Each structure stands twice: as C-alpha cells, then as structure tokens.
Amino acid sequence: MGELQGIGVSPGRAAGPVHRLAPPPPPPAPAVIDADAERARARDAVAAVCADLTRRADLASDATAAEVLRAQVLMAGDEMLLEAVDAAVGGGADAPHAFDAALAEHRAAFEAAGGYLAERVSDLDDIRDRLVAASLGLPMPGVPSPGHPFILVARDLAPADTAGLDPAVVLGLITEEGGPTSHTAILARTLGIPAVVRCGSILEISDGVLVSLDGSSGAVAPGISELSAQAVNDAQRELLARRSASTGPGATSDGHPVALLANIGSARDLAPSVEGVGLFRTELLYLDRTEPPAFAEQVAAYQEVFAALPGRKVVVRTLDAGADKPLPFLRLADEPNPALGIRGLRVARTMPSVLDTQLSAIAAAAAATSADVWVMAPMVATAGEAAAFAVSCREHGLRTAGVMIEVPAAALRAGAVLRDVDFLSIGTNDLSQYTFAADRMCGDLAELLDPWQPALISLIAACAAAGREAGKPVGVCGESAADPDFALVLVGLGITSLSMAARSIPAVREALAAHTYDECVQFAKAALAADTPTAARAAVRP
Numbered sequence: 001m002g003e004l005q006g007i008g009v010s011p012g013r014a015a016g017p018v019h020r021l022a023p024p025p026p027p028p029a030p031a032v033i034d035a036d037a038e039r040a041r042a043r044d045a046v047a048a049v050c051a052d053l054t055r056r057a058d059l060a061s062d063a064t065a066a067e068v069l070r071a072q073v074l075m076a077g078d079e080m081l082l083e084a085v086d087a088a089v090g091g092g093a094d095a096p097h098a099f100d101a102a103l104a105e106h107r108a109a110f111e112a113a114g115g116y117l118a119e120r121v122s123d124l125d126d127i128r129d130r131l132v133a134a135s136l137g138l139p140m141p142g143v144p145s146p147g148h149p150f151i152l153v154a155r156d157l158a159p160a161d162t163a164g165l166d167p168a169v170v171l172g173l174i175t176e177e178g179g180p181t182s183h184t185a186i187l188a189r190t191l192g193i194p195a196v197v198r199c200g201s202i203l204e205i206s207d208g209v210l211v212s213l214d215g216s217s218g219a220v221a222p223g224i225s226e227l228s229a230q231a232v233n234d235a236q237r238e239l240l241a242r243r244s245a246s247t248g249p250g251a252t253s254d255g256h257p258v259a260l261l262a263n264i265g266s267a268r269d270l271a272p273s274v275e276g277v278g279l280f281r282t283e284l285l286y287l288d289r290t291e292p293p294a295f296a297e298q299v300a301a302y303q304e305v306f307a308a309l310p311g312r313k314v315v316v317r318t319l320d321a322g323a324d325k326p327l328p329f330l331r332l333a334d335e336p337n338p339a340l341g342i343r344g345l346r347v348a349r350t351m352p353s354v355l356d357t358q359l360s361a362i363a364a365a366a367a368a369t370s371a372d373v374w375v376m377a378p379m380v381a382t383a384g385e386a387a388a389f390a391v392s393c394r395e396h397g398l399r400t401a402g403v404m405i406e407v408p409a410a411a412l413r414a415g416a417v418l419r420d421v422d423f424l425s426i427g428t429n430d431l432s433q434y435t436f437a438a439d440r441m442c443g444d445l446a447e448l449l450d451p452w453q454p455a456l457i458s459l460i461a462a463c464a465a466a467g468r469e470a471g472k473p474v475g476v477c478g479e480s481a482a483d484p485d486f487a488l489v490l491v492g493l494g495i496t497s498l499s500m501a502a503r504s505i506p507a508v509r510e511a512l513a514a515h516t517y518d519e520c521v522q523f524a525k526a527a528l529a530a531d532t533p534t535a536a537r538a539a540v541r542p
C-alpha cells in the first residue's frame with residue numbers, strides 16, 4: 001500500500017508497529033428473560049461502568065482528559081438512559097439488548113442535532129460497548145496492550161480510550177474518522193502524542209505492520225523498514241530534547257519580542273515556566289451546573305491562577321457559553337442555529353447578572369494578587385459592544401479590557417473596535433468558522449477551516465494593522481498560533497503575542513528564534529498574496 005493522507009491534528013513524527021483497537025462485543029442472541037433480573041443486571045452494569053470511568057478519570061494524567069471522562073460518567077449514569085433500558089426490558093429485551101436499543105435512540109437524536117452533539121456520537125458508542133461488555137461479564141473493550149510501544153489505529157477513539165494513553169507506549173494515533181476538533185485531536189495534543197485523523201484505508205493495515213506518521217502534514221507511510229522507523233523515532237526524540245532545553249521569552253533571531261503565552265482552563269493546566277496566560281477559558285467552572293458558581297467559588301478559582309503567576313500577564317476570558325459550549329444553568333431557549341445565536345458576550349443581553357458577578361469576582365481575585373490581569377469578552381461583533389464591555393470592566397475596577405476577534409464583522413472594523421478597548425485577541429477557531437460559514441466541529445469541512453486560508457490571513461492582517469495604528473497589542477489565541485510555520489506569518493503580519501497549549505510553546509519559540517523579523521514580514525507578504533492554503537504554506541516552507 002502506498003502513502004496515505006489524513007489530517008494532522010497533533011504535531012510530531014512517530015513510527016512503530018500498528019495495533020488496532022479491540023472490536024466492541026456483539027450482543028448475544030436474545031434469550032427468554034426474567035425482567036427483574038435483567039433490570040438488576042443493567043443497574044449493576046451501569047454502576048460498574050461508572051466506577052471504571054471514574055477510576056480512569058482519577059488516574060488521567062491531565063485535567064482535560066479527566067474532565068472528558070467525568071462527562072462520560074454523567075452520560076452513562078443518566079436517569080433517562082436507565083428509564084429507556086427499563087422500558088426495553090419491559091418489552092422483552094435482556095440487559096445487553098436493552099442497552100443496545102436505548103443507546104441507539106440517543107445516538108440517532110445526537111446525529112440529528114448535528115454539530116457538537118454529532119461529534120459526541122463516538123462517546124455514546126463507547127458507553128454502549130462498555131455497558132454491553134459489563135452486562136455480559138466481559139472485560140471492558142479498549143486499547144490493546146501488546147507489551148511494546150506501538151501506533152494505535154482505530155475507526156475513532158472514545159475519550160475513555162484516549163485519556164488513559166501513556167505517551168511512552170502509544171507513540172502515535174491514526175484514526176479513520178474524527179475531525180480536527182474531535183476529542184481524539186484535543187486529547188492527543190494535550191498528551192503530546194502525534195496524531196492523524198480522517199485517514200482512509202488505515203484500518204486495512206494489519207496489526208504488526210510498521211508505519212510512520214507526521215502529525216503536522218497528516219502523511220502516513222505504511223510498510224516501512226525497522227531501520228527507517230528507528231530513524232524517525234530517534235529524530236523525534238532529539239527534537240523534543242532540544243526543545244525542552246529551550247526556555248525564556250519568545251523573540252525572532254534579531255530580537256523582535258513576541259510574547260508566548262499559555263491557553264488554560266484552570267490552574268491545573270499551568271506549567272511553571274510560562275511567560276503568562278493569553279487565554280484563561282473560564283467555562284470549566286460553569287460546566288455541568290444547574291446554578292452558576294457562587295461569587296466566592298469564582299474568586300477562589302481565579303485567585304488560584306493569578307497567585308501562581310505573580311507579576312505575569314493573565315488574560316481572562318469572560319464566560320463563553322452557548323453553541324459548542326452548552327451550559328445547562330443558562331437555560332437558553334432552543335435555537336435552530338445556536339452558533340449564530342445567543343452565545344459568548346451575547347448571553348449578557350438576557351442574563352446581565354452572570355457577567356456582572358464574574359467581573360466582580362475577577363476584580364476581587366486580581367486585587368488579592370500581583371498578577372497583571374487583563375479581561376476580554378468572546379464573540380464581540382461591533383465597536384458598540386466592545387465599548388460597552390470596556391465600560392463594564394472599568395466600573396468593576398478592571399484596568400485592562402479587550403475583546404476577542406471571532407466574528408468577521410469585528411475584524412473588518414478592527415480600528416473602530418479598538419478605539420475603546422486596550423487590546424485585541426484573535427480567536428482563529430471561531431473566526432475561521434464564521435468567515436467560511438463552516439461548522440468548526442465538521443471534519444468534512446476541514447480544508448475550509450485551515451488557518452492558512454488566504455481569506456483568514458487577510459482578516460488577521462486587518463486586525464494587526466489596526467493594532468499598529470492604534471499602538472495597542474493584538475494577539476492570537478486560537479489553535480493556529482501553535483503551528484510554528486504559521487506563527488512566523490502571524491509575527492510578520494504584526495501580531496504581538498501568541499497563545500497556545502503550553503506543550504506547543506517550545507516548537508514555536510524555536511521557529512521564531514530561527515528567523516529574523518524581516519523574514520517573517522516576507523513570509524506574511526507571500527502568504528497574503530497566495531490564492532490557496534497550499535500556496536500560502538509553500539511560501540514559508542517551499
């Protein structure tokens with residue numbers, strides 16, 4: 001088989017023998033049943049699966065993985081699911097078939113909803129397989145353990161599989177399905193495991209065959225020799241060792257400074273050496289709640305982060321709820337098109353007290369520490385919204401107020417938006433989604449969501465130019481900032497800070513240190529002049 005092409009979602013190269021994820025257990029032929037016994041069997045299976053997932057969450061090596069697993073415990077223990085199982089048992093099904101039927105119903109509903117929920121279908125499939133296995137007394141399905149390092153291959157990976165992965169054993173991941181924003185991709189990036197998704201035909205490769213993968217370009221080479229596999233892994237090890245030795249502030253080779261900041265969801269994501277935080281996503285505090293977190297609880301959570309970064313910059317984003325980040329306590333009305341509805345700063349139109357309490361809590365936490373606290377609002381569309389947000393911040397005693405640029409309207413009028421705020425931070429994930437009218441969760445539209453799309457680069461250039469004119473900082477905090485080649489283009493456009501998962505910082509620091517500021521400007525000009533993402537990439541790496 002020749003070279004395969006997928007989408008690279010977690011950078012780095014790896015090589016090793018393929019091992020495929022164990023197939024899920026098939027339900028046995030239906031039997032004549034004792035309904036009470038089957039209901040008890042179903043409840044025992046739910047308890048066993050929830051306990052197993054909770055144990056995995058407790059053992060998970062990072063906060064994101066643990067959070068995802070706890071969300072799965074909630075799904076598996078959901079009362080509505082048990083009611084559907086009870087009803088199926090009432091209709092004559094045994095426990096394994098009842099799970100199968102109940103989860104098929106949930107699956108259809110998720111698929112019909114599309115977007116974020118449709119991408120969660122693999123979570124439901126995983127829960128089904130676990131419940132069926134538990135009710136049959138079989139071991140939990142999941143990641144193979146061949147006793148040596150390997151490349152894990154699967155149709156798709158459920159969070160429960162990915163979260164427990166040990167990067168010393170699982171050298172790389174390749175899936176046939178999944179998208180750039182699926183759990184597989186997000187968790188692979190946080191664990192630092194090179195990964196390629198949407199790689200057709202990968203399941204046809206037999207266990208034991210040696211493959212190499214490139215988590216940046218998405219290239220997969222099957223059937224390589226022992227010697228080339230070793231060369232790939234040696235080169236990757238050397239690269240990581242060199243990068244982990246590099247520290248200090250970001251700058252081009254001729255000393256043009258570029259702040260390299262971290263994206264975090266809570267204090268648990270902080271790495272000790274970071275220059276600062278460029279995006280503190282506060283949603284984590286609000287997840288799975290029927291009531292908003294109390295003022296004191298918020299102060300404590302923010303203060304934990306600020307206190308860990310004395311004298312350093314922390315950019316806190318106010319609550320970004322709605323669309324791909326549904327929060328039950330907001331009780332937002334069902335919308336036909338939630339990504340275009342009440343989300344981000346727009347939530348403050350209907351529930352101003354949520355923003356008000358949050359700004360008070362951020363101000364109280366900031367006053368108790370020496371961190372340099374900046375605050376920004378998500379999903380701002382107009383200069384008027386930006387100005388009103390800045391007024392709210394100042395009323396709460398927060399000195400540095402900015403907005404995220406995620407909507408093309410705000411990018412096109414970046415100069416006006418900047419008039420009343422102190423800085424901009426470009427959220428390229430959403431800016432791509434809204435510029436290309438392409439759902440960011442839709443793996444099939446991945447090429448439109450490619451940050452190298454010239455239209456996206458033009459919008460970023462407009463924001464950077466507005467910042468230069470106003471003498472105010474303009475950063476990028478979307479996933480694109482973590483691409484070392486794209487970072488060069490961003491700096492050349494005039495972007496002043498780049499914020500990304502802490503693990504991605506060393507590669508970006510290294511790329512900047514290898515080029516002068518003028519070279520970055522030339523890369524930016526060439527990328528702006530390109531007509532396609534491929535041509536834009538080639539302008540930096542011919």
Ligand code: PEP
Pocket residue numbers: 279281320406426427428429430431477478479
């Ligand atoms: C973005 O949209 O680029 C961003 C950083 O915000 P989030 O991914 O949290 O929506």
Ligand code: MG
Pocket residue numbers: 378406427429430
């Ligand atoms: Mg966003």
